[in-house]
Amino acid sequence: MAKRHIVAMRGGGFSMEPRNPKLDDFVLSLAHRKRRPRVCFVGTASGDNDYYIRRFHKAFPPSRAAATHLTFFERNIRDLKTFVMNQDVIYVGGGSSANMLAVWRLHGLDKALRAAWNAGVVMAGISAGAICWFEDGLTDSFGMPFRSLNDGLGFVRGACCPHYDGEKERRPALIRLIKRGFPPTLALDDSAAAHFVGTRLKEVVSSRPKARAIRIELSKDAVVEKALPVRRLG
Secondary structure, three states, rough: OOEEEEEEOOHHHHHHHHOOHHHHHHHHHHOOOOOOOOEEOOHHHOOHHHHHHHHHHHHHOOOOOOOEEEEEOOOOOOOHHHHHHOOOEEEOOOOHHHHOOOOHHHHHHHHHHHHHHOOEEEEEOOOOHHHHOOOEEEEOOOOOOOOOOOOOOOOOOEEEEEOOOOOOOHHHHHHHHHOOOOOEEEEOOOOEEEEEEEEEEEEEOOOOOOOOOEEEEEEOOOOEEOOOEEOOOO
């Protein structure tokens, strides 16, 4: 089996830090093809927002990558499995996690992504594009307050909480859920990214100082928050 990579970003990347390419460069460094890797943007969570797609292509010009995108509201690819298997990186944008996963399953992209991941295609994404690889996650897809997604792809066990330092309601909402049996959760601040090799967390990297990574779980009826090492890129 090929080496499998997932990079779950909780902020940063071209959409949040257009002048700081460190996280995106890190994702590209994992691609099997080192010269002009094939990178596909999947913007389903934002309803295939055209502006988001244009920003992606601006951030990944031909000198940097062979960039393309996949849309579903006007489906542009017939054979999904062949298409994603031919990519080096799948880069999933932010937005509504629940809506995105529903659309993916309707079209069969969930199965195509798993096959591509097992074949060595790098899976990456920001916010909703980070949550989706886990079993569960903290989401505002259903409006506020934050609640359990309970519908992830399950490539990685446990749950994910993006934007941990960016939205003050996230931490108390997550702690309430953990007390009620929510799975162990990896929470990262904006500009931090968790790199998994296979299903194991290899490291957390960041594109700015002081971005944290925290493992949160219930232990002996108490919520425990454990800080994880973070390697600053550059």
